[in-house]
Amino acid sequence: MSQSFDIAVVGATGTVGETLVQILEERSFPVADLHLLASSESAGHSVPFRGKNVRVREVDEFDFSKVKLVFFAAGPAVTLSFASKASSAGCAIIDLSGALPAGQAPQIVPEANAQVLAGLEKPIQVSSPSPSATALAVVLAPLRGVLDIQRVNVTACLAVSAQGREAVSELARQTAELLNLRPLESTFFDRQMAFNLLAQVGKPDAQGHVPLEKRLVTELRQLLGMPALKVSVTCIQAPVFFGDSFSVSLQLAAPVDLAAVNAALEAGDSIELVEAGDYPTAVGDAVGQDVVYVGRVRQGVDDASELNLWLASDNVRKGAALNAVQLAELLIKDQL
Amino acid sequence: MSQSFDIAVVGATGTVGETLVQILEERSFPVADLHLLASSESAGHSVPFRGKNVRVREVDEFDFSKVKLVFFAAGPAVTLSFASKASSAGCAIIDLSGALPAGQAPQIVPEANAQVLAGLEKPIQVSSPSPSATALAVVLAPLRGVLDIQRVNVTACLAVSAQGREAVSELARQTAELLNLRPLESTFFDRQMAFNLLAQVGKPDAQGHVPLEKRLVTELRQLLGMPALKVSVTCIQAPVFFGDSFSVSLQLAAPVDLAAVNAALEAGDSIELVEAGDYPTAVGDAVGQDVVYVGRVRQGVDDASELNLWLASDNVRKGAALNAVQLAELLIKDQL
Known part of the structure; x- marks a missing residue:
């Protein structure tokens, strides 16, 4: 058989x-x-x-x-x-x-x-x-049924492993150099990556957009079947070896029903929703796992039609x- | 005299x-x-x-x-x-x-x-x-004159120095432990801070908001004199010793005139605008400086009424x- x-x-x-x-x-x-x-x-x-x-x-x-x-x-x-x-x-x-x-x-x-x-x-x-689009699609897919999503704002904090082994080695080497007060060498990254955040991943075009960001917008719309979805995205490079994190803010057509959101996430495939008050991290939770972790599920500080989420995903594995x-x-x- | x-x-x-x-x-x-x-x-x-x-x-x-x-x-x-x-x-x-x-x-x-x-x-x-509100207000103040800002989306990536000397020592110690393959100890932070990102800074209330985020919303409105401004904010803890970074996306009532934005930022007090295509970092640019650095000034990938910025500021000094x-x-x- x-x-x-x-x-x-x-x-x-x-x-x-x-x-x-x-x-x-x-x-x-x-x-x-x-x-x-x-x-x-x-x-x-x-x-x-x-x-x-x-x-x-x-x-x-x-x-x-x-x-x-x-x-x-x-x-x-x-x-x-x-x-x-x-x-x-x-x-x-x-x-x-x-x-x-x-x-x-x-x-x-x-x-x-x-x-x-x-x-x-x-x-x-x-x-x-792309690993970012994959992680976001896994989490937003079950929310399509309970929310009228108008806009997705994402700051994607990406691990260096997405850039390959050379990037991983350079983060480790730079970190050791700094801790040992030795002069810093940058060969792979164009500046200090250790204990720092880089505002873009890849080379921007004349409009200032990097290929990864444009790709994420296109892919997310296609994956969700929402061609008119507004997507605002910034991909930054974090001094993290493995595992991507995403700060996500959704704008909705109506006030969000948090109970329905939590139920949809609980029922969603390949999603691990952490308890309210807690949050997942790339290193502590997501790496090596088959699911995308979700936490910090909350409305806006005073906008009930805003839904905020924090995602952590293994970029190499799940992504x-x-x-x-x-x-x-x-x-x-x-x-x- | x-x-x-x-x-x-x-x-x-x-x-x-x-x-x-x-x-x-x-x-x-x-x-x-x-x-x-x-x-x-x-x-x-x-x-x-x-x-x-x-x-x-x-x-x-x-x-x-x-x-x-x-x-x-x-x-x-x-x-x-x-x-x-x-x-x-x-x-x-x-x-x-x-x-x-x-x-x-x-x-x-x-x-x-x-x-x-x-x-x-x-x-x-x-x-x-708060240092975050200060940095954002410095940069948004001159933009009030050239943009009709409806909403500010911010992911603030905060340095550990905002939490004091113990936090700085713990990031250094954890990093050395990991590089030397020694067991990791967390005493100040509630989990691994080295090579990781933490999704919240402080204890959240029943709605999931941490005091720093609520404070930033209130302060930013007051500083800008825009009591009705919508502010969506997530404050995360980055494995960076000194210097905050901000991924900022503004939604505007009309398509943005990038030339006017650049001119307003160039003319603004305490702002250093980096060249198009380049970007500032907390560690490489902002630390020790009296200005807030701004880069990655761009529209949305396909939304002309969206303005994106990346800010870097010395949280202890300028902030x-x-x-x-x-x-x-x-x-x-x-x-x-």
């Missing part, structure tokens, strides 16, 4: 790729052969899977007709180079790089818009959105790798 | 008190005799002023009739105990503790509402607002001590 699938992971040596392989094992995803792929610099490494070390091979030598499903956890350039090859070979594609346009590979977060899958033509191409595996779990039900 | 004044500083051994004494010296404030006061635990210490070490004495033994002006940089309890005694002795009072009600000691930020001073009865009692000294400079012009 139970079928298993040959699968490839492109970008298997990155933070997200490694976590993805680990989650495939944890959730007993029905993998027959697992092919781990990367660009030539990373090929040759190996990644543990089901008690064995799987060798990472060069993506440009891979015959995609060997597999049914490919995860693209590499950078946008690698994804753009190989996605059409994989699709032509008949593979279903789950893109985590953000490189494929929404018209070609719609963004899906199962807790928010799983229904989009049903309308797609084969071979399927879908995208796992990226796990969402991609959840998408794969839906695909194998009836679309592979 | 030039007159000088006998002055007392209550809470002279705290972070703000010490900085205040240093600023009195830097700005050549016309001090005749300087009396440094503190509660019995801190009395006996000394603080440098004009090349001498000034001994800190017990506040409850002090004869306030000796001075013309008293700064209260102590905690709210000490301020409440001694403010009326000081006022009865005819002293002007500048409160930095937030303890005195606005009806008794109105909050003033010279760049925003200096005109309030003229209407006060002697002996004068004024308050220097508190310097504002109090600026108030004193106004007072001595014609009200002492």
Whole structure:
């Protein structure tokens, strides 16, 4: 009865790729052969899977007709180079790089818009959105039913791990330098990251918007099925290794019924609502978890039509790798 | 011609008190005799002023009739105990503790509402607002003239120094413990502060609001003279020693004229506007400075009636001590 699938992971040596392989094992995803792929610099490494070390091979030598499903956890350039090859070979594609346009590979977060899958033509191409959009969509999805949301204001405080291993090392190194009163070196970040907050993540365009912020607005609207939703967003870089935090303020068409909000969050998939008065943190709660934590649920100080929330989510796991595996779990039900 | 004044500083051994004494010296404030006061635990210490070490004495033994002006940089309890005694002795009072009600000691930020001073009865009692309200008022004051501001959304990312020396030590100690893989101890903060963000500063009431957030809403309206302004605020604790950062999104009645905004900010007092594309940070720019830094001035991603800003300000200096000294400079012009 139970079928298993040959699968490839492109970008298997990155933070997200490694976590993805680990989650495939944890959730007993029905993998027959697992092919781990990367660009030539990373090929040759190996990644543990089901008690064995799987060798990472060069993506440009891979015959995609060997597999049914490919995860693209590499950078946008690698994804753009190989996605059409994989699709032509008949593979279903789950893109985590953000490189494929929404018209070609719609963004899906199962807790928010799983229904989009049903309308797609084969071979399927879908995208796992940015970690910020994923976390926000998980939490806002169940609130669509109880609130008339007019505007979402978000300050997303992002962990350095979203920028890869070099960023993680630099935060650790800078911190040690400062504590030991040694001169500070900045090579990855353009200024001191330790004990500091950076006001933008990436390079702004002429209007001052960074790609991540524009992407978040577009993705959130699509995930929630609310094309006219106003989204105000600032993405800042926090001196945190793993786990994103979100300060969220919603403006509503009418005064908020807090009991209904709490009930919707309690009932929502992949949400852990902490007790009133308490709050979750990225490091203490969210990291390593499969849920998005929510706390500080409250009205405005004197605006009953304002709902404030604080979210904490594991950017690598729930925000990226796990969402991609959840998408794969839906695909194998009836679309592979 | 030039007159000088006998002055007392209550809470002279705290972070703000010490900085205040240093600023009195830097700005050549016309001090005749300087009396440094503190509660019995801190009395006996000394603080440098004009090349001498000034001994800190017990506040409850002090004869306030000796001075013309008293700064209260102590905690709210000490301020409440001694403010009326000081006022009865005819002293002007500048409160930095937030303890005195606005009806008794109105909050003033010279760049925003200096005109309030003229209407006060002697002996004068004024308050220097919370560091967050001060920084926001400095920047929003010149924008009142060019924008019809309907709502201010703020996520204030606060430095641990606002909580005093114990908080600063704990962040340093926790960070060293984590880098050295030693077990983490939390005594001041209720959880891991290093490499983490805490979603609230202080204890929330039954509605989920913390005192600092309620205070910021009230103070900002008063400072800007906009009693109906909607203010949505979340104050979070960042793993930063000194310097607050603010992610600010304004909703306006009409599309924003960015050129007019930039011109107003350029012309505003105590504001340093960084170049488009760049942004200031708390640690790299604001700390030790007399101005509030502003960057990331931009419209919404697709809402021309939204104005976004990023602010960085020295919470101890510009947010508190310097504002109090600026108030004193106004007072001595014609009200002492």
